[in-house]
Amino acid sequence: xxxxxxLNENMPTKCKRCGVNAxxxxxxxxxxxxxxxxxxxFELEVHNTIKGTNLxxxxxxxxxxASGGKDSTVLAHVMKLLNERYNYGLTLMLLSVDxxxxxxxxxxxxxxxxxxxxxxxxxxxxxxxxxxxxxxDDIVKQIGLKNNCTFCGVFRRQALDRGAALLNxxxxxxxxxxxxxxxxxxxxxxRGDVARLQRCTSITTGNDGFLPRCKPFKYTYEKEIVMYxxxxxxxxxxxxCIYSPNAYRGYARAYLKDLEAIRSSAIIDIIHSAEKxxxxxxxxxxxQGTCTRCGYISSCEVCKACILLEGLNRxxxxxxxxxxxxxxxxxxxxxxxxxxxxxDKQATSSCICAATDITTTEPDIGTxxxxxxxxxxx
Amino acid sequence: MSWKDxxxxxxxxxxxxxxxxxxxxxxxxxxxxxxGDSGVKVYAAGPSEAKDDNIMGPLTDPQAEEKxxxxxxxxxxxxxxxxxxxxxxKKLLLHIAQEEKFTKLMFAETGDRLSIRVLSNIxxxxxxxxxxxxxxSDGRYSEVMQLRPMKDFRAKEVAAYLRFSDxxxxxxxxxxxxxxxxxxxxxxxxxxxxxxxxxxxSTVSTICxxxxxxxxxxxxxxxxQDCCVMCEALLDTSVTGISALQSSNFSHHLTxxxxxxxxxxxxxxxxxxxxxxxxxxxxxxxxxDLSNELCYGCRLILREIDNIESLPVEIxxxxxxxxxxxxxxxDIQEYLLDDx
Numbered sequence: 001x002x003x004x005x006x007l008n009e010n011m012p013t014k015c016k017r018c019g020v021n022a023x024x025x026x027x028x029x030x031x032x033x034x035x036x037x038x039x040x041x042f043e044l045e046v047h048n049t050i051k052g053t054n055l056x057x058x059x060x061x062x063x064x065x066a067s068g069g070k071d072s073t074v075l076a077h078v079m080k081l082l083n084e085r086y087n088y089g090l091t092l093m094l095l096s097v098d099x100x101x102x103x104x105x106x107x108x109x110x111x112x113x114x115x116x117x118x119x120x121x122x123x124x125x126x127x128x129x130x131x132x133x134x135x136x137d138d139i140v141k142q143i144g145l146k147n148n149c150t151f152c153g154v155f156r157r158q159a160l161d162r163g164a165a166l167l168n169x170x171x172x173x174x175x176x177x178x179x180x181x182x183x184x185x186x187x188x189x190x191r192g193d194v195a196r197l198q199r200c201t202s203i204t205t206g207n208d209g210f211l212p213r214c215k216p217f218k219y220t221y222e223k224e225i226v227m228y229x230x231x232x233x234x235x236x237x238x239x240x241c242i243y244s245p246n247a248y249r250g251y252a253r254a255y256l257k258d259l260e261a262i263r264s265s266a267i268i269d270i271i272h273s274a275e276k277x278x279x280x281x282x283x284x285x286x287x288q289g290t291c292t293r294c295g296y297i298s299s300c301e302v303c304k305a306c307i308l309l310e311g312l313n314r315x316x317x318x319x320x321x322x323x324x325x326x327x328x329x330x331x332x333x334x335x336x337x338x339x340x341x342x343x344d345k346q347a348t349s350s351c352i353c354a355a356t357d358i359t360t361t362e363p364d365i366g367t368x369x370x371x372x373x374x375x376x377x378x
Numbered sequence: 379m380s381w382k383d384x385x386x387x388x389x390x391x392x393x394x395x396x397x398x399x400x401x402x403x404x405x406x407x408x409x410x411x412x413x414g415d416s417g418v419k420v421y422a423a424g425p426s427e428a429k430d431d432n433i434m435g436p437l438t439d440p441q442a443e444e445k446x447x448x449x450x451x452x453x454x455x456x457x458x459x460x461x462x463x464x465x466x467x468k469k470l471l472l473h474i475a476q477e478e479k480f481t482k483l484m485f486a487e488t489g490d491r492l493s494i495r496v497l498s499n500i501x502x503x504x505x506x507x508x509x510x511x512x513x514x515s516d517g518r519y520s521e522v523m524q525l526r527p528m529k530d531f532r533a534k535e536v537a538a539y540l541r542f543s544d545x546x547x548x549x550x551x552x553x554x555x556x557x558x559x560x561x562x563x564x565x566x567x568x569x570x571x572x573x574x575x576x577x578x579x580s581t582v583s584t585i586c587x588x589x590x591x592x593x594x595x596x597x598x599x600x601x602x603q604d605c606c607v608m609c610e611a612l613l614d615t616s617v618t619g620i621s622a623l624q625s626s627n628f629s630h631h632l633t634x635x636x637x638x639x640x641x642x643x644x645x646x647x648x649x650x651x652x653x654x655x656x657x658x659x660x661x662x663x664x665x666x667d668l669s670n671e672l673c674y675g676c677r678l679i680l681r682e683i684d685n686i687e688s689l690p691v692e693i694x695x696x697x698x699x700x701x702x703x704x705x706x707x708x709d710i711q712e713y714l715l716d717d718x
Contacts, residue, residue: 016633031633041632048628052620192584194591219625255570259501266501272622273505276614280593
């Protein structure tokens with residue numbers, strides 16, 4: 001398959017499907033297409049993915065995880081479009097997380113608010129500050145620029161779940177695209193994380209106990225998402241997180257970009273490879289249970305978010321970071337589950353959840369939830 | 379390399395091997411085109427006298443050499459060339475091993491090399507055969523077991539050992555020696571892994587450990603007889619339900635006009651097979667037909683080859699036989715009791 005096209009000024013390239021003048025060359029297949037045919041192909045492929053995997057059932061309420069970035073903006077647009085065109089019968093809403101990163105998140109949240117108006121969908125914003133008592137700015141001040149992505153990632157996942165629970169949705173959809181999944185596969189191999197490697201190519205994760213999260217863009221190239229947004233003139237926010245440059249994931253991403261330059265199908269090839277292997281049954285996998293402190297899903301006694309928070313509150317910011325031996329892990333769990341008194345100002349810093357037997361001295365869960373619902377826009 | 383240079387290199391290697399006192403056999407890569415040709419000797423036994431200038435004499439085969447060169451020329455990207463050469467080399471080695479009745483074939487790949495192979499194979503779609511390609515043993519061929527006893531050694535350790543034992547070795551240039559990192563997927567992966575290893579010393583061992591925990595997915599029928607004709611791995615190309623392959627096919631299908639010009643193998647030698655059910659219509663063998671008998675990764679290589687006739691005849695014959703068997707099975711499917 002030869003991807004190169006020679007564009008002759010006298011004879012413009014024709015769209016492969018309908019024959020009019022082509023506007024673009026599709027990154028996924030290398031075909032020359034006009035705008036309309038590209039929209040057709042893009043939208044139909046997402047629909048094919050959704051229908052083929054029976055991602056949704058009619059009548060469900062679905063929260064679109066919206067960050068204001070290109071993936072979530074296009075996701076909101078396409079979900080709304082397909083829902084109407086093919087009668088999925090879904091009720092859609094936007095859910096956004098405010099990590100408390102000044103300058104970066106404020107701007108992207110503005111974009112989400114604009115999206116809300118453009119697509120006429122209800123919007124809910126949950127923030128780290130309210131949920132955990134710590135914004136990312138505070139966290140970075142405490143722990144510096146390495147490993148901050150660990151905090152943010154762990155907290156965000158819980159934040160999305162809590163927000164979605166408040167909205168009473170059945171599923172969450174995220175804008176993870178093919179590039180993200182391929183990158184995750186590579187990263188998990190480099191890290192030796194077999195548990196995640198097993199799960200990362202599933203189109204829906206989290207079925208057991210907590211809200212399922214779906215990735216309708218699983219086979220969609222990032223470049224095509226950008227192209228779609230560009231031609232459709234969709235509004236999105238496109239800066240890198242200011243705290244991210246030192247993340248390990250950056251290596252995997254750079255490798256993936258180079259691979260794509262050599263062979264454009266490499267991204268789908270990686271996903272195919274990952275779908276065709278699995279972890280040997282003899283390999284010990286962490287069991288999924290629930291956190292004894294807050295009830296969230298966890299593979300240890302106490303969930304990662306609780307450990308991280310406890311560390312922050314006690315001024316032990318490296319608690320929970322990096323590899324731990326079994327002995328250290330046990331010690332960590334003991335530290336957290338002992339429920340030692342928390343330093344004064346941080347009264348609002350423990351996880352809030354539905355568990356009623358937390359024996360700390362912060363305001364009760366009911367009040368917290370009420371405070372949060374006041375943030376709702378609808 | 380010119381023929382003269384090749385003779386020099388071979389002599390040097392054989393002289394080195396003399397010190398090991400093992401029986402020695404050698405061949406040339408273009409002989410892979412002669413595998414299956416009855417009466418043609420594909421390899422030679424090592425000479426007792428390394429001074430013999432004509433050691434490569436029995437292996438001289440300009441026709442086969444020309445075929446190899448044209449095959450490589452017909453392959454467009456360096457990635458595909460490397461993949462192709464790797465498969466052909468393996469085929470030749472296994473053929474010789476079978477002829478000499480060897481039960482085991484050992485490869486000298488070190489941990490570094492294997493970790494690069496892991497990532498590179500995943501990137502080229504060979505995920506299904508990852509365990510076999512990079513693990514300690516590979517039992518694809520029932521007659522010859524392939525082993526990698528050095529997989530836990532690091533390249534530096536091996537180099538140090540050779541130095542301390544005063545053992546000679548030579549290095550030969552490959553297609554990508556001195557090439558820029560973007561030249562091919564293998565080269566890029568090599569630069570990536572070794573670069574990462576420099577900053578994170580546990581990279582190579584983690585990759586190898588992770589690869590050791592991987593096996594083919596459960597939904598691939600382990601008992602199936604369907605194997606790729608190039609690499610003999612189980613075929614991973616069944617398109618049931620949504621998968622990367624299905625999505626890829628769907629994308630191409632959306633904007634397809636006419637299928638691209640098919641190569642016809644009008645070679646009538648297929649009728650000379652003992653396969654008596656062969657009739658004239660099934661003699662027409664297209665690139666599409668060959669593609670159906672290949673695994674995902676080998677299909678990607680095939681896409682880069684202009685003319686399938688430049689492939690060794692043995693591969694094409696094997697593919698044709700398999701295709702005919704599938705047709706036969708389809709014809710009598712409803713009467714079969716066992717799922718064989």
